[in-house]
Amino acid sequence: xxxxxxxxxxxxxxxxxxxxxxxxxxxxxxxxxxxxxxxxxxxxxxxxxxxxxxxxxxxxxxxxxxxxxxxxxxxxxxxxxxxxxxxxxxxxxxxxxxxxxxxxxxxxxxxxxxxxxxxxxxxxxxxxxxxxxxxxxxxxxxxxxxxxxxxxxxxxxxxxxxxxxxxxxxxxxxxxxxxxxxxxxxxxxxxxxxxxxxxxxxxxxxxxxxxxxxxxxxxxxxxxxxxxxxxxxxxxxxxxxxxxxxxxxxxxxxxxxxxxxxxxxxxxxxxxxxxxxxxxxxxxxxxxxxxxxxxxxxxxxxxxxxxxxxxxxxxxxxxxxxxxxxxxxxxxxxxxxxxxxxxxxxxxxxxxxxxxxxxxxxxxxxxxxxxxxxxxxxxxxxxxxxxxxxxxxxxxxxxxxxxxxxxxxxxxxxxxxxxxxxxxxxxxxxxxxxxxxxxxxxxxxxx
Numbered sequence: 001x002x003x004x005x006x007x008x009x010x011x012x013x014x015x016x017x018x019x020x021x022x023x024x025x026x027x028x029x030x031x032x033x034x035x036x037x038x039x040x041x042x043x044x045x046x047x048x049x050x051x052x053x054x055x056x057x058x059x060x061x062x063x064x065x066x067x068x069x070x071x072x073x074x075x076x077x078x079x080x081x082x083x084x085x086x087x088x089x090x091x092x093x094x095x096x097x098x099x100x101x102x103x104x105x106x107x108x109x110x111x112x113x114x115x116x117x118x119x120x121x122x123x124x125x126x127x128x129x130x131x132x133x134x135x136x137x138x139x140x141x142x143x144x145x146x147x148x149x150x151x152x153x154x155x156x157x158x159x160x161x162x163x164x165x166x167x168x169x170x171x172x173x174x175x176x177x178x179x180x181x182x183x184x185x186x187x188x189x190x191x192x193x194x195x196x197x198x199x200x201x202x203x204x205x206x207x208x209x210x211x212x213x214x215x216x217x218x219x220x221x222x223x224x225x226x227x228x229x230x231x232x233x234x235x236x237x238x239x240x241x242x243x244x245x246x247x248x249x250x251x252x253x254x255x256x257x258x259x260x261x262x263x264x265x266x267x268x269x270x271x272x273x274x275x276x277x278x279x280x281x282x283x284x285x286x287x288x289x290x291x292x293x294x295x296x297x298x299x300x301x302x303x304x305x306x307x308x309x310x311x312x313x314x315x316x317x318x319x320x321x322x323x324x325x326x327x328x329x330x331x332x333x334x335x336x337x338x339x340x341x342x343x344x345x346x347x348x349x350x351x352x353x354x355x356x357x358x359x360x361x362x363x364x365x366x367x368x369x370x371x372x373x374x375x376x377x378x379x380x381x382x383x384x385x386x387x388x389x390x391x392x393x394x395x396x397x398x399x400x401x402x403x404x405x406x407x408x409x410x411x412x413x414x415x416x417x418x419x420x421x422x423x424x425x426x427x428x429x430x431x432x433x434x435x436x437x438x439x440x441x442x443x444x445x446x447x
Contacts, residue, residue: 001384002105004037017111020118020346029108036101043097047090054083106209107216110381112346113355119345126345128357131329132338135421140364143419144296147173149427150446155295164294165286165301172445173415176431177304179438180418181411184306184331185279188408192327194277194308199255201280202246207258210386212352212378213250222248222283222301248283252307253405255280257382260311264398265390267313273320274311277408279304297412298370304411310404313390314380317402321377324406325357328373331409334434337417338362340369354379359409361417372413375406 007014011030018026057076064073117126147153152173158166169177188194202224208214213221224246249255256276282305293299308327310320325341332339344356353376360369380400383389389398422430428446431439 001381002108003384004033004101004105007033008037014111018108021109021112021349022120022347023108029104033101033104036097036104040094040097040101043090043093047087047094050083050086050090054080054087057083103215106385109351110349110354110378112349113377113379116349116355117343117345120347121345122348124345125348125358126343128341128343130338130340131333132336132362134338134362135364140420141423141427142296142365143416146419146423146427146429150429152446153297162301165299167297167300172439172442175439175442176418176429176435176445177411177415179435180414181279181304181306182438183334183435184408184411184414185277187331187334188277188306188308188327192275192330194275194327197252197256197259197276197278199249199252199259199278199280201249201255201283203249203254203258205245205247207254207261208247210261211254211257211382212350212385213247213254216351220285221250222285224248249280250284251282251305251405251407252278252280253309256307256309257311257403257405258386260383260388260401261386263388265311265388265401267390267392270311270313270316270390270401273316276309277306279306279411297416300412306408306411308375308406308408311388312402312404314399314402317377317379317404321355321357321375321404324404325359325375328359328375328406328408331414332359332361332372335414335418335432337414337421339372350374350376352376352378352381354381361413362421363417364420364423370413372417373407373409376404378403378405 002014007030011034015026015030018029023029057079061073061076061080064070064076117124119125141149144153144155147169148155150173152170154168154170155166158168185196189196205214208221256278259276260274282303284301284303286299286301297303308324310317310324312320329339329341339359339361342358342360344353344358349356356374356376358371359373359375361372362368363370379402382403383400388401388403390401391398418432418435419429422432424430424444426447428444431443431445436443
């Protein structure tokens with residue numbers, strides 16, 4: 001969410017900022033926002049003036065009646081009734097224009113940090129570093145072929161019960177996926193100091209709005225309805241909340257970040273950033289990915305992910321961002337998976353992010369790097385939507401916290417990378433050394 005006062009005071013900053021993030025006709029957009037803001041403030045002033053006049057006239061009625069000046073009393077009563085109409089009319093304008101302004105602001109993405117590179121799409125992302133050496137040798141099999149050949153990965157059975165973009169993992173491969181998630185969770189909690197949280201998988205509209213999934217990305221979400229609700233048809237009117245409606249989380253970022261919703265934290269609780277992590281199922285409709293990664297585990301409707309979330313003071317968020325990326329990198333290094341670190345350009349960042357690093361792991365079958373983690377500093381963008389604040393010692397006013405989130409990592413994509421980078425000539429899959437204790441000492445899957 002954006003501060004209307006900041007837009008009012010520095011409109012050109014927002015014109016330039018939104019233009020660089022791919023917003024069409026940003027100058028006209030800002031002009032429209034300022035027009036609505038002016039109309040809203042005028043309606044508020046009109047209503048307040050009318051209310052003040054009504055209160056004054058109401059007091060004079062008693063005085064006029066005390067003097068038995070009934071003509072003056074009747075005139076004042078008529079004035080009060082007229083002012084009531086003015087107050088109601090101003091309130092109607094205030095409600096209508098206020099909603100239009102809130103809806104306008106709710107659908108606008110965050111501004112990028114100053115050090116984020118210009119660019120329209122992923123082609124303009126900047127490579128920061130690489131780690132590890134990509135696998136060499138003959139053609140590598142795709143993870144889907146490897147899993148199906150071992151009889152441990154079944155897409156057909158999943159499609160019969162759930163449709164496309166679902167999979168059934170069996171036996172040692174199912175255990176390997178569980179080992180990957182458990183290892184990553186242990187690493188983030190034991191070594192990096194994140195607090196493990198087991199959060200809800202179903203959240204209300206307000207939670208989705210708080211982290212930026214609603215209203216803009218409704219088509220990418222799964223709506224969960226109970227039996228009574230399923231008989232009705234719903235449509236979301238931007239930030240309007242429908243009581244009782246719940247969504248399946250697309251990432252535990254939603255649940256974890258909303259743990260500070262509508263709170264005012266004392267500064268000492270943020271002396272060290274609040275760091276939380278969760279291993280959860282996640283659900284995405286993938287509405288905008290038709291034809292992309294239709295085979296295999298890369299882009300599923302249901303997947304598992306270890307999510308990291310940090311809550312910080314504004315002055316601490318940049319350093320925390322770099323630390324969070326390092327925590328994600330540590331997973332790939334422990335698994336000995338080659339990867340590269342990318343700084344996303346303005347046009348490729350997510351809706352709520354002001355700065356984002358992606359980690360891309362090497363996939364031999366595709367002979368390229370593919371995203372496996374995205375770590376974003378959202379500044380105060382989500383905090384404004386959630387009303388998440390803190391108060392400095394000795395200060396009366398509150399400030400918005402900064403929120404950060406990152407994958408530490410996506411379990412399914414990590415499994416894909418392990419299968420392809422650790423595949424053996426006989427079609428089996430070697431188990432990375434750090435995962436063998438989680439596999440009961442098993443060193444090879446499918447041997």
